[in-house]
Amino acid sequence: MIDSDKGNGRDRPEGYFSPDPWGWLKEHTDARIGLGRSGVSLPLKEQLKFNLDHARAKDAVALAFDHSRILEDLEKLSIPALHLQSRAADKNEYLTRPDLGRRLAPESLELLKERVKKDPELFRDRDVLVVVCDGLSALAAHSSAVKVASGFLDLARLGGLKCAPVAVVSLGRVAVADEVNDHVKAKLVVNLIGERPGLSSPDSLGAYVTYGAYRGIMEESRNCVSNIRPAGLKTEEAVRKLAYLAQKAFALKLTGTRLKDDMPENYLPFEEGLSFLPAK
Template identity: 45%
Template sequence: MSDPAVPRRPTLDLRSLTPARVALGRSGASVPTKALLDFTLDHARARDAVHAAFDAPRLVVELRALGLVVTEARSRAVDRRDYLRRPDLGRQLDAESAELLARGASGPCQIAVVIGDGLSAAAIHAHAVGLLKHLLPLLKEAGDVAVGQIVVASGARVALGDEIGAILGARMVVTLIGERPGLSAPDSLGAYLTFAPKPGCTDAERNCVSNIHKAGLSYQEAAFKIAWLVREGLAREVTGVALKDESGDRAPRRIGTALPE
């Protein structure tokens, strides 16, 4: 028997703590009409996010208004249907974009930032500029991290940043990309960091800061984590499984500071 002195919290309380579908109730053998309609609406929003058009030119204008050097590129996926059916094409630059980036490369740089539509262009439209406004000052405040070039990539998968970073001679690439839409977050943004980017890098060589959206990780929190991982990754010359996110434990170290023995 349960202890009568311990107050019971109704299951409905969980609904104030999570967007997950809990305590929906029941109507006969099914869920109530409102719960069914809410599910159908969220499913439609997620599906629409996957197929939404990516307005790369508008994003380029917004980024250049911040004084940033921005270049457009695209993958070998010729359209959205091609992108969804052939993930491999989204990991490779088309020949024209590769040539354009090679001509515009100004020599080795510490950081290249790639902004790709991924599986949710809505996430990029909603959050990419806002996140960068918080991130860039954090990278500059210690005076030790310089962003070389920003590339807006259409039809992009995460690994497209590896080829872009290699062409630009970046020590690290930070790829901001729309994540696979969920039923509670069709506009979630993810940031992937890869040291020494080159074609063929695996996911084990990356760090990821995900779930950046209105009801998830805030711009301020995400920017702090990303800046910490950038500084530590450059200092240790590694990302991925070898770099644990300890941003909540201590302040980031300046690049060039020796690691403790």
């Protein structure tokens, strides 16, 4: 403790640290208020806390995506999956060239086409395609993506939806799922992707839901469930929300700004079975 004269057995002259006498305001917000000051500057203790949070967020961005772990975990749950790559060569290029992160690498494109051709029973006439990307936080993908994917796919199957194998895309952006879907042609695409880490939320996963996704679809055509992480929106809640959005998307045949999220508190996913699907 540098800014306190307690606990180190030494007397410190007064005036190095000036506490803020409005600490009670802190109960109303997680914002960094009532920090006190040394002169006018940030007390060292607070600066180091800030630095630690920033370090964690930076590490989350830099962390390499362990896609094989995701694939193994999905396999253990008997969820078929395949691995693809974007056109970004490495993390640095990924960060500065979002256009490359939105496109599949040529080899991955070939691989995908081949798989779709080889396994028609797994890919034909699908309702749902789940994509997993590292995005800006591989940490988020590692910690939550499999749980959210499997939870949602379980519910979707219970609801009678046909699900395509999960596409795990390294160095992918949100829109890379659109290109994947150009070849899978599922009705609804859910892209689970690591979000831009906040200072106190390095492990936040986002879920982008797009009905009728194709390469070039407008960004306004998506719904997003954000802040999925242990200390934020819990996995079960996120899955429930995704089921709700999926159900509504199938009913309205769209996602985006015209799909308003007004999920009732007591919403139970796919309660009415397939009845929400439009008549054939």
